[in-house]
Amino acid sequence: MIKPSAPLGEFDLIQRYFQKANTNENVLLGIGDDCAILSCNAKNSGEDLAISTDMLVEGRHFLPGANPRWLGHKCLAVNLSDLAAMGAKPVAFTLAISIPTINPEWLSEFSAGLLALADEHQCALIGGDTTAGPLTVSITVFGRVNHSQALKRSNAQAGDDIWVSNTVGDARLALGVIRQEWSLDQHKMSLVETRMHRPTPRVELGQQLLGLAHAAVDVSDGLLGDLAHILELSNLQAEIEIDSVPASDTLQQQSLELRRLCTLMGGDDYELCFTAPNQNRTAIEHLSKEMNLRLTRIGKVNPKITGEGILRLIDSDGHELPAELSQQYLKSFDHFK
């Protein structure tokens, strides 16, 4: 809060910081009316509308005083990540924001971070609501996807390989430093911190996986916990080679225990975890090279056997972890716990 609040009203605020030329042909009417209007016709026949919404609260999802440009980026990134996990192509989004006071510098940084990522994905800001109150950001995002191809959580099949994109766990590693659970030197911290503050939604990957993968989820609350949603909705179980879960060099250098905690339970990475039939292995490895994006097989989906746990965790020696420990790792982040 460097400057005092400017005497701007709600409408000025929208116009000054958020109203831009629309950047998507599907937008028939943008900011400024009672509703926005998205085209639901013609050119997009066969495609349906995927919708996701998220709410980020100061002190819960981000620290008070968080860099507003990064925050703007992250608020949209987590929503684009949900589209990615469905294989949908971004079209537009709405923004509802509650802010304590009108701080021009903060708003201009926030909107710069938000709109830069929006432009990158041709995702138009089509409407919103601004109000005074505790800092809270709620975004609803829209994308196009053919309903029958979408990477639904319920679509996994027994026999599928389980894959994860890039590396996971860095966001959790950074969070632990901030929480003083462990420490890292400054250089390493700056590497992993970026992953927490400026996640990359895997939008392109999601679309490329249509036809190759069966089911996908984005890793927001923890790899195993998020994967469990796929298994529950598909009525399956899985085994995971936990030490083959890809970690960054920085995380790889930490103790086995810390590495496992961060890769298996860490949220906020926004990588994709997906299941695909094993005959698509070569095609997926090819995609990985083409996209220059690491895609790693970490396990296998199995038929459900009543009485068994949903996940069997296997270490690098081929031994199964005790059920209690597996249970521990399965716990994903819950906003009320």
Add this chain to the structure above:
Amino acid sequence: MIKPSAPLGEFDLIQRYFQKANTNENVLLGIGDDCAILSCNAKNSGEDLAISTDMLVEGRHFLPGANPRWLGHKCLAVNLSDLAAMGAKPVAFTLAISIPTINPEWLSEFSAGLLALADEHQCALIGGDTTAGPLTVSITVFGRVNHSQALKRSNAQAGDDIWVSNTVGDARLALGVIRQEWSLDQHKMSLVETRMHRPTPRVELGQQLLGLAHAAVDVSDGLLGDLAHILELSNLQAEIEIDSVPASDTLQQQSLELRRLCTLMGGDDYELCFTAPNQNRTAIEHLSKEMNLRLTRIGKVNPKITGEGILRLIDSDGHELPAELSQQYLKSFDHFK
């Protein structure tokens, strides 16, 4: 807060209080995946998707300790009202909610109020986000409307009549009592208070006006201020017979000054103000009878004359109010002022 928080997690919370069978044929995938999916095809050809979003913050849009059932109703009502102002037919909505603690009694009342109104309009809850934080509710609503027929703010024409549905000002009258600006006996207060707490979105009226009206807006921030948005976007001006603006019996009994303040500046009524060509007068009067809903002509849209104010306010003697006073009445509610 009658009972202590139950040990419920985020997923239990969604399942227990918000997950219901979908109630709209356009919903291809509802709660439980990374995204919901709305159909964009076939049966609805020619129709596009109207989208609106709102955020309601405790202490700003509703009082701490507000009746949760009424609050659930109102949060959705204000969004349905935006669809109504476009002439769109409700399809679905998403809910993002931040709550300080999980209070089962509060949640069950809130969801009852919310879902009762949703059912009434066959508007399916298709997704959302729940988090811990200051009480804040953000809803995004989806409706179907033909883009070329939609009651856009920019569509008003010179010569149009200006109409308003039912009566306006009761919500402001009630708010003034709560704020101790004036007083009312208990019976009268209970009448007007209901209008503030449980507004009726004019969803059916909006759809019936397609083809009859040019432009519409819902009265959320004040009749004149909201009408001004139509005039600005249509590049027109208007004259309003201010004492013909319809008021309830209770409001009609108040002083002329108070009546004008409430009807002209009062927000939160969620009636529709619309403009329509004068050859449609009979048809609109007929619609009013058919729907058993008062529709009153309150003025006329005129071509814009440079240098003149956007609104001329005429009293019951045919005299124009001084420009300064008109300016006063034009001020609508701004969340940052």
